Amino acid sequence: MKLSQIASTLNARLENGSPDAEITGVAGIEEAAPGQITFVANPKYAAAARTTKASAVIVDDSFPAISTAMLRSKNPYLTFARAIELFHQPAKYAPGRHPTAVIHPSAKIGEGAHIGPYVVIEEGVQIGKHAVLLAHVVIYRGVSVGDRFFSHAHTVVREGCRIGNNVTLQNGVIIGGDGFGFAKDDQGRWHKIPQPQPVVIEDDVEIQSNSCIDRASVGETHIARGSKIDNLVQVGHGSHIGENSLLASQVGLAGSTEIGNNVILTGQVGVVGHCKIGDGAIVTPQSGVAGDVAAGAIVSGAPAVDHKLWLKYSAILSRLPEIARAVRARKE
Numbered sequence: 001m002k003l004s005q006i007a008s009t010l011n012a013r014l015e016n017g018s019p020d021a022e023i024t025g026v027a028g029i030e031e032a033a034p035g036q037i038t039f040v041a042n043p044k045y046a047a048a049a050r051t052t053k054a055s056a057v058i059v060d061d062s063f064p065a066i067s068t069a070m071l072r073s074k075n076p077y078l079t080f081a082r083a084i085e086l087f088h089q090p091a092k093y094a095p096g097r098h099p100t101a102v103i104h105p106s107a108k109i110g111e112g113a114h115i116g117p118y119v120v121i122e123e124g125v126q127i128g129k130h131a132v133l134l135a136h137v138v139i140y141r142g143v144s145v146g147d148r149f150f151s152h153a154h155t156v157v158r159e160g161c162r163i164g165n166n167v168t169l170q171n172g173v174i175i176g177g178d179g180f181g182f183a184k185d186d187q188g189r190w191h192k193i194p195q196p197q198p199v200v201i202e203d204d205v206e207i208q209s210n211s212c213i214d215r216a217s218v219g220e221t222h223i224a225r226g227s228k229i230d231n232l233v234q235v236g237h238g239s240h241i242g243e244n245s246l247l248a249s250q251v252g253l254a255g256s257t258e259i260g261n262n263v264i265l266t267g268q269v270g271v272v273g274h275c276k277i278g279d280g281a282i283v284t285p286q287s288g289v290a291g292d293v294a295a296g297a298i299v300s301g302a303p304a305v306d307h308k309l310w311l312k313y314s315a316i317l318s319r320l321p322e323i324a325r326a327v328r329a330r331k332e
Contacts, residue, residue, distance in 0.1 A: 001086065003056055006037065007071050009086065010079050012058065017069020021055055025087050026080070029054065037071070039080035058083065093132045110147065128165065140176075146203065158215065160196075164203035164225070172210040175199050179214040179221075179237025179255060193217050195237060202226075202243075211235075216255070224261070236273065248285075260295065270302075284310075 004019035006012075024035045029045050032038040032054035039058035040049050049057050049066055056069040058076045073079040093114035097103070101119040109121070110129035117135045121127070125139050128147035133139070135153045143157050146165035151157075155169040158176030169175065181193035197216040202225040207213065209231045213221055216238035223235070226244040234252045235241065242261035247253075251265045254273030259265070264282045271277065271289040278295030288302030300310035316323070 003037075003069060003071075006056075006083065006086065010058075010071065010073065010082055012071035012073045012079055015065070015070045015072060016067065017056055021069065023055060026084050027054065029057070037083055039076045039083075041077040041080070093134075104141075116153075122159075152209075158199075160198040161200070161215070162198055163201045164205070166204045167201055168206040170206070170208040170231075173207050174212045175201070175207075176215045176221075177212055179216050181217050181237060181255075197221075197238075199223075205229075207233075214255075230267075242279065 001023050002019065003017055003021040003023055004014065006023055007014040022035065023037050027033065027036045027038055029038040029040060029048045029052050032052050034053055034055055036054050037056045037058065038052055038054040040046060040063065049059065052068065054068065056071055057066070058071045058073055058079050060076050061072050061074060095112045095114055097115040098117045100117045101115045103115070103121045104123040104125070106123045107121045107125040109127045110131065112130040113127065114132045116133055119133045119136065120138045122139060122141040124142045127145045127149060130147060131145065131149040133151045137151045137153065138156045140157060140159040142160040145163040146167070148166045149163065150168045152169060152171045154171055155173045156175065157163065161176040176199040178195040181195060182190040183193055185191050195215045195217050197218060197220050199213050199215055199221045201223045204226045205223055207229045211229050211231060211233040213223065213235045214237040215221060219238050221235060221238055222240045224241060224243040227241050229247045230249040232250045233247050236253050236255040236257060238255050239253045239257040241259045242263065244261060245259055245263040247265045248267045250268045252270045254271060256274045257271050258276040260277055260279035260281065262280045263277050266283060266285045268286045269283045269289065275289055275292055277289065277293040278297065280296045281293045282298045283289060283293065283304060284300040284307060287300050287304040290303040293299055298307040299305060300307045301313065
């Protein structure tokens, strides 16, 4: 594909390079070879842009000029994502039902669906148009799913859950498993609390491998439009996640957590039940949230505090033995 064609398709402004240069693929800035296109979105890779072997680099509008061809964009990371799509089209699955699939006669499946080997679809299920269900997917009774549902192998959607349009479930996702609810009786034994309420997932949500979204005893667990959930995430029963929020790998939400819109929970964040995290807040890696977080806040640590305060804590941490010795010496 010619560089000029790529620039036009990506709505980027070409500088320095030959419009007729042939581009054959994409790569990271340090691995790229002639004929490939790369990008710079993080300032720490700015120097690498001057030594890369790539034929073209996607940069932002203010990036200093370099000798390599540049495609200027307001959002280089997004533009590079779209460039990848030009060279790596997703796999296509032809409509049809594998003979080993087990589909209840009452299930309604829209046109253009691909139903793979050993898929199980139980009674009363409704699935929209152009769904793809790969091997060993199980859809329990009474589930409703919108159009363009993509469910990778070994995913499970439990009874009565409701899923919108353009939802992707990666391998091993469990939607609507029982919430972790037990009450202790007079003999000290744990009595299971029924968890009959559904999980509701709105449009344009992606949930990645081996994540679990639990159903609730009362109310519902709800994931709003456009949110993305990484691998190995636990969303506890009755939790609500707002629109366009990101939950990175190994995040754990206890029951009845409320996450606002455009929130980012980075890797291994844990949130105590019944906490509220406001719109646009960011929680940094391995933090433990034990109370409400204000909208727009950035918090760190366990228990999580304002990020700037946590930086001060961290700077002092290595000096604690020295400070302790000084305090003891004063007392003596």
